Amino acid sequence: MTTKDFDDRALPPGRIEAPPPSRDLLNAIQGMKPVRTRTRFGALAAVGLVGLVWPALVLTHHAYRPDLGALPLGWVIAAAALWGAAFVMSLTAALVPRRGEVLPAPGRASRVGGVALGGLFAFALAASVQVPGVSLRPEDAHMTLMRSCVHCASFVLEIAVPFLIVGLYALRRLVPMGRARIGLALGAAGGAMGGLVLHFICPFAGTAHVLFGHVGGTILAAVAGAALLPALLRRRR
Amino acid sequence: MLGAAVGSIVAGTPTVYLMTSWSWCVAVESEATEAAEIMGRYCRGDAAAFQRLYALLAPRLLAYLFGLLRDKAAAEDILQATFLKVHEARSTYVMGANPIPWMYTIAHRTCLDEIRKRKRNRVQLTKDGTLLAEPAADLTGVPVEAGQDEAARPDPAATAGALAALHQLPENQREALLLTKVHGRTTAEAAMIAGTTQGAIKQRAHRAYLTLRGMLAKPDGATPLARPAGQAGRARKDRS
Numbered sequence: 001m002t003t004k005d006f007d008d009r010a011l012p013p014g015r016i017e018a019p020p021p022s023r024d025l026l027n028a029i030q031g032m033k034p035v036r037t038r039t040r041f042g043a044l045a046a047v048g049l050v051g052l053v054w055p056a057l058v059l060t061h062h063a064y065r066p067d068l069g070a071l072p073l074g075w076v077i078a079a080a081a082l083w084g085a086a087f088v089m090s091l092t093a094a095l096v097p098r099r100g101e102v103l104p105a106p107g108r109a110s111r112v113g114g115v116a117l118g119g120l121f122a123f124a125l126a127a128s129v130q131v132p133g134v135s136l137r138p139e140d141a142h143m144t145l146m147r148s149c150v151h152c153a154s155f156v157l158e159i160a161v162p163f164l165i166v167g168l169y170a171l172r173r174l175v176p177m178g179r180a181r182i183g184l185a186l187g188a189a190g191g192a193m194g195g196l197v198l199h200f201i202c203p204f205a206g207t208a209h210v211l212f213g214h215v216g217g218t219i220l221a222a223v224a225g226a227a228l229l230p231a232l233l234r235r236r237r
Numbered sequence: 238m239l240g241a242a243v244g245s246i247v248a249g250t251p252t253v254y255l256m257t258s259w260s261w262c263v264a265v266e267s268e269a270t271e272a273a274e275i276m277g278r279y280c281r282g283d284a285a286a287f288q289r290l291y292a293l294l295a296p297r298l299l300a301y302l303f304g305l306l307r308d309k310a311a312a313e314d315i316l317q318a319t320f321l322k323v324h325e326a327r328s329t330y331v332m333g334a335n336p337i338p339w340m341y342t343i344a345h346r347t348c349l350d351e352i353r354k355r356k357r358n359r360v361q362l363t364k365d366g367t368l369l370a371e372p373a374a375d376l377t378g379v380p381v382e383a384g385q386d387e388a389a390r391p392d393p394a395a396t397a398g399a400l401a402a403l404h405q406l407p408e409n410q411r412e413a414l415l416l417t418k419v420h421g422r423t424t425a426e427a428a429m430i431a432g433t434t435q436g437a438i439k440q441r442a443h444r445a446y447l448t449l450r451g452m453l454a455k456p457d458g459a460t461p462l463a464r465p466a467g468q469a470g471r472a473r474k475d476r477s
Contacts, residue, residue: 016303018295021288022317028324034282035328100269102331102339105425107434173329177342177432 043095043170051163051190055197058159062201067134071205075129082123083196086116086218087189091163094185095170104171106178113185116192117219124215130205138204148204149213156217157224159197160190164225168232179230187225191218269335276336280327291320294337297420298344304415305348307404315351319344338426341416345430402452406445409433413441414449 021029068076093112097104138148167186171179195214202214272293278286295316302312302319322343323336330336403411409431416427417438428435 016296016300018291018299018316019313021291021320025317025320025324028321029284029287032282032284032287032324035280037280037328037330037332040331097331097334100334101429102329102334102336103342103429105429106432107428173326177346177429 040096044092047095047163047166047170048091050166054162055159055193058197059200064200065203067131067205070131070134071129080196080199082119083192083199086120086192087196090116090185090189090192094167094182094189103174104182106181109185110181113188113222116188117222120215120218124210128205128207128210135205136203137206138209145208148209149216152198152202152213153217153220155198156191156194156214157221159194160187160221163190164228168229172233179233180226183225183229184222186229188218188222191221269337272336273333276330277332280330294340298340301341301415301420302344302348305412311351315347318347322347338422338429341430402449405452406448410441410445413438414445417442
């Protein structure tokens with residue numbers, strides 16, 4: 001067996017004779033009507049708009065954090081921009097296909113979701129700000145650090161759920177492959193939105209609380225998305 | 238096509254065959270444009286456009302499916318199922334996008350489902366309890382019985398050797414090789430079709446090179462079935 005045996009005639013896909021379309025296929029084609037096709041940003045707009053209703057309601061009905069006025073305005077804006085960017089980037093990566101492609105790219109989605117989570121983690125670790133005497137600690141509210149973190153993480157998950165549900169609906173026929181990675185980005189986006197809401201309403205500003213409660217909740221939402229989306233989409237088939 | 242790819246592999250210059258040819262890139266680009274235009278007309282309800290799309294893509298999808306399944310009848314069934322799925326999902330198409338990787342993805346997914354089903358039902362019997370006869374087909378997918386120009390027919394020895402070598406590859410390496418080298422998909426497209434990362438596709442294709450090189454380096458007449466030392470372990474690791 002030499003390489004000469006693998007000549008150009010060995011496997012030329014262009015020369016394979018495909019059978020004619022089956023009767024079922026031809027029946028389906030006959031009498032078909034024009035369909036309205038998707039646009040690249042349609043799913044993003046739908047998921048973004050529907051998913052934002054719940055966080056908007058929460059923001060309008062909750063009291064803002066007591067130290068909001070005392071915190072440096074630049075830091076408040078920078079942190080909000082980071083949470084917002086993580087939300088937009090992850091959601092876009094999960095739902096918008098690259099130009100000229102039909103399906104969202106799972107590899108890009110998981111990369112962007114991972115980078116967003118890493119950025120949030122680093123920011124929370126290095127740049128958390130609290131105003132002594134104004135910012136609350138969990139002990140001030142008769143809570144342990146653990147309990148406050150669980151409370152905020154579950155809040156983040158609650159905010160992330162609508163994004164996962166609407167995203168699941170938008171993606172129901174779009175992700176034949178790479179569902180877990182798309183789910184990770186979708187969950188990260190929902191979690192980032194939860195973190196953004198908490199940035200304005202959570203009274204606890206300690207590094208440990210933000211790291212484990214807010215960013216930890218976002219990571220949990222991403223993991224939940226990665227686990228749930230493949231299972232739910234498989235169930236729908 | 239495969240010959241050129243494997244030839245460069247054995248010569249130790251796998252990159253020679255990679256997308257270095259400008260004309261090849263232009264051809265791929267024009268093919269994508271043509272497919273997008275046909276798909277657009279198909280979505281607008283033009284039945285003739287479906288026939289053109291079928292004529293354009295059915296042979297290569299069948300070749301890909303045959304490469305994965307090594308069963309012509311099953312590959313043809315999956316081809317029909319793939320086009321039915323495409324028809325049902327045509328509303329999810331994005332106008333102007335290249336439909337070829339999308340259709341490969343659907344075919345790949347349908348094929349994986351078939352492979353899983355086969356693993357569950359390993360033995361297929363006829364009603365009288367005998368084994369079904371496998372239809373004879375060569376690598377091109379054309380039945381052996383079909384009359385063909387003798388000169389155009391692949392050399393049976395080459396066909397058998399190519400099949401044997403390809404069959405020795407682990408499933409994920411074989412699909413990486415078929416997608417990138419035989420069907421000319423880019424690494425990104427192959428990654429999307431196979432549902433994995435570009436790095437994994439590159440790694441699998443590289444491992445497939447090494448395995449094939451080991452097999453094809455054997456002297457004439459030797460059956461290229463033995464995997465070179467060290468490859469088996471690597472293949473197992475890759476499969477996991």
